[in-house]
Amino acid sequence: MKEPKNTQERKYVAELPQKELEDLRNSAKAVSDRVITENIERMKKTSANRPEAMKYFDDFATFALRETELKDAKAKGRKVIGYFCMFAPIELIIAADAIPVRVNSGWYDTSKIGDRIVPVEVCPVIRSTIGAKMIGLSPFLELSDALISVLTCDGMTKLSEVMSDYMPVIAMPLPRVKDSPHSLEFWREEITSVKKQIEELTGNKITTKKLRTAIELVQKATKAFRRLQDLRKGAPVIMGRDAMLVNQVFLWDDVARWTEKTEALCDELEQHVKEKKWVCPPDTPRVMVTGTPMFWPDNWKLPSLVEEASPRGVIVADELCSGERLLYDPVGVDEWTSDDMYRAMSERYLMASTCPCFTSKDGNEDRINWLLNKVKEWNVQGVIYYVVRGCMLYAMEYTRVKRVLDKLNIPTYYLDTEYTREDVGQMKTRVEAFLEMLSARVDI
Amino acid sequence: MATAGIDLGTQTVKVVVLRNGEVAGRAKVFSGFDPVKSAEEAMAIALKEAKLTREDLKHVTATGSGMDQAPLKDSTISMMGADAKAGVRLFPKAHTIIDIGAEEARAVKCDDKGIMIDFVVNERCAAGAGAFIEAMARALELKIEDMGPLSLKAERASTINASCVIFGESDVVTLIHRQESKPEIARAVFDAMADRVSSMVRRLGINPDVVLIGGVAKDVGFVASLKRKLGVDLSIPDNPEFAGAFGAAVVAAGRAKEA
Numbered sequence: 268m269k270e271p272k273n274t275q276e277r278k279y280v281a282e283l284p285q286k287e288l289e290d291l292r293n294s295a296k297a298v299s300d301r302v303i304t305e306n307i308e309r310m311k312k313t314s315a316n317r318p319e320a321m322k323y324f325d326d327f328a329t330f331a332l333r334e335t336e337l338k339d340a341k342a343k344g345r346k347v348i349g350y351f352c353m354f355a356p357i358e359l360i361i362a363a364d365a366i367p368v369r370v371n372s373g374w375y376d377t378s379k380i381g382d383r384i385v386p387v388e389v390c391p392v393i394r395s396t397i398g399a400k401m402i403g404l405s406p407f408l409e410l411s412d413a414l415i416s417v418l419t420c421d422g423m424t425k426l427s428e429v430m431s432d433y434m435p436v437i438a439m440p441l442p443r444v445k446d447s448p449h450s451l452e453f454w455r456e457e458i459t460s461v462k463k464q465i466e467e468l469t470g471n472k473i474t475t476k477k478l479r480t481a482i483e484l485v486q487k488a489t490k491a492f493r494r495l496q497d498l499r500k501g502a503p504v505i506m507g508r509d510a511m512l513v514n515q516v517f518l519w520d521d522v523a524r525w526t527e528k529t530e531a532l533c534d535e536l537e538q539h540v541k542e543k544k545w546v547c548p549p550d551t552p553r554v555m556v557t558g559t560p561m562f563w564p565d566n567w568k569l570p571s572l573v574e575e576a577s578p579r580g581v582i583v584a585d586e587l588c589s590g591e592r593l594l595y596d597p598v599g600v601d602e603w604t605s606d607d608m609y610r611a612m613s614e615r616y617l618m619a620s621t622c623p624c625f626t627s628k629d630g631n632e633d634r635i636n637w638l639l640n641k642v643k644e645w646n647v648q649g650v651i652y653y654v655v656r657g658c659m660l661y662a663m664e665y666t667r668v669k670r671v672l673d674k675l676n677i678p679t680y681y682l683d684t685e686y687t688r689e690d691v692g693q694m695k696t697r698v699e700a701f702l703e704m705l706s707a708r709v710d711i
Numbered sequence: 712m713a714t715a716g717i718d719l720g721t722q723t724v725k726v727v728v729l730r731n732g733e734v735a736g737r738a739k740v741f742s743g744f745d746p747v748k749s750a751e752e753a754m755a756i757a758l759k760e761a762k763l764t765r766e767d768l769k770h771v772t773a774t775g776s777g778m779d780q781a782p783l784k785d786s787t788i789s790m791m792g793a794d795a796k797a798g799v800r801l802f803p804k805a806h807t808i809i810d811i812g813a814e815e816a817r818a819v820k821c822d823d824k825g826i827m828i829d830f831v832v833n834e835r836c837a838a839g840a841g842a843f844i845e846a847m848a849r850a851l852e853l854k855i856e857d858m859g860p861l862s863l864k865a866e867r868a869s870t871i872n873a874s875c876v877i878f879g880e881s882d883v884v885t886l887i888h889r890q891e892s893k894p895e896i897a898r899a900v901f902d903a904m905a906d907r908v909s910s911m912v913r914r915l916g917i918n919p920d921v922v923l924i925g926g927v928a929k930d931v932g933f934v935a936s937l938k939r940k941l942g943v944d945l946s947i948p949d950n951p952e953f954a955g956a957f958g959a960a961v962v963a964a965g966r967a968k969e970a
Contacts, residue, residue: 697832
């Protein structure tokens with residue numbers, strides 16, 4: 268048997284005393300369970316005519332069901348591969364008969380534990396993920412046999428080093444200028460190299476046939492995903508938080524089952540459209556959220572504030588890599604040759620991304636275009652630009668986004684926060700003023 | 712018709728009673744540990760001054776950080792909404808309204824019709840707000856009301872960093888050790904704070920008329936610094952600390968008519 272990695276000498280993270288580790292984990296776990304229950308209760312309360320099909324996603328939001336499934340799968344010899352950014356080609360993981368899970372942490376409390384390793388100026392998503400690993404809080408991170416870390420921002424780059432204290436990390440460097448002549452070629456080489464590493468790790472060969480099956484599986488998920496987002500274009504039949512939870516569950520769920528459940532949800536929603544069963548009054552201000560990714564369960568405060576505020580808003584769209592950017596773009600294969608499948612994967616994971624880690628001759632215009640399309644097609648009335656402290660790339664792109672949206676007379680509000688519950692009062696003031704502005708209650 | 716606005720701020724509760732669009736009574740009480748009681752107290756004083764009772768008020772609107780706790784209210788309005796309403800009512804050509812209270816600074820942008828179209832709030836730090844002046848006055852062993860007039864006597868400008876109250880204080884101590892004069896240090900404090908506020912306002916754009924409200928608008932030292940930094944004249948109402956409550960009372964009047 269191979270020596271477990273965490274008994275080797277660690278480079279970055281000092282060992283926590285067993286007693287302290289258990290105390291920290293137990294209290295964080297208790298808070299996490301409470302937060303999950305509370306969030307779901309609040310979501311139920313906020314929504315009139317909440318679709319029945321949400322039950323599945325409510326159940327799987329508790330982690331425990333999926334944790335058991337992953338343990339069973341591992342007992343049968345399957346590998347679990349964690350990943351941080353949405354650039355990790357999950358089709359390759361699935362084609363190797365392994366299970367992909369996204370493992371960014373949304374727990375507030377663990378960011379304080381991460382502070383022992385990295386300074387507080389660092390993005391809280393990173394600090395919290397380190398903290399979660401230190402106390403073993405995330406079942407998915409704990410069950411991961413390896414991690415794919417895409418080197419998008421500085422935080423992610425260094426996070427992959429810290430994580431290598433615990434498990435093998437496959438790092439994928441990302442070209443930052445999308446339209447440079449070598450970028451796509453470079454990225455494709457990276458994908459090929461990751462394929463080999465996944466094969467080594469799992470002992471399973473990724474054949475052309477298996478890859479095709481995996482791509483087709485994820486394409487179906489993409490279809491269901493787009494169907495859900497399209498249903499949010501009209502009068503609201505699903506609250507933003509519910510749609511966001513469906514999107515989050517994808518991060519750890521079985522892809523085929525998630526697709527089936529999401530299609531079922533969409534069937535129900537279409538019925539609701541016919542019956543005009545809205546979840547909130549159709550004149551509720553329509554908000555889009557963009558910025559730093561938000562992860563379940565703790566970092567749910569902004570969507571909760573928007574949809575529980577007075578006056579209330581409804582989130583009809585987002586531009587988050589933890590939300591609508593996840594699956595919006597399909598892998599577009601022309602011919603099912605190995606060559607074409609790798610080309611299609613490279614293009615989907617590189618060119619379709621609107622992450623602010625990219626630039627091009629025109630700047631990050633792909634993101635601007637995405638936002639403009641969302642505003643137009645989803646009838647967005649106001650945009651909340653959400654940034655956590657230390658998230659440099661999103662913070663720096665604000666000015667550009669604001670200028671573009673100003674021209675369209677779409678109010679945009681920059682909301683900065685931290686991984687903490689304590690600033691909810693201040694955030695509420697701002698969010699409510701923004702919604703008040705949108706609902707034109709201030710009619711002087 | 713009579714209405715009232717309650718501004719439940721972080722340091723004080725302000726109440727303004729409005730009769731037929733004119734201020735008939737006002738009161739200010741420290742929020743203290745029991746802001747609800749303080750608000751009731753302030754309301755009683757303002758009503759007495761207006762020679763009215765609670766039953767005479769057609770509508771009461773609360774604003775301020777503690778507005779949800781405010782007693783006797785019929786509705787609420789965000790602080791930014793109240794700022795916009797007050798600014799435009801007091802100065803009809805107002806396009807930018809800056810409100811600086813004890814622990815928060817914010818700015819609101821209005822269109823030609825006086826409707827709020829954008830706003831900014833200082834980043835969860837008191838360095839751009841009244842608490843900063845208080846802390847610095849303490850370091851200089853000055854009464855807060857003396858600091859402004861004194862700063863106007865400064866012959867030259869020194870600088871401190873107002874990224875944070877605590878660091879600001881240590882910068883002030885450095886100037887004290889350098890034996891800078893009190894007027895100069897006082898001016899440095901206001902300049903630093905005005906710097907913060909002006910870069911915040913610049914994110915919205917400076918669109919005259921620019922109105923300054925909130926308790927800090929009473930400080931001549933700060934006003935002088937902010938005028939310099941923004942490069943525009945500032946319209947300041949009488950009793951600027953009551954502007955939020957006034958705005959809420961005006962909103963209340965509008966809502967009473969609707970009902």
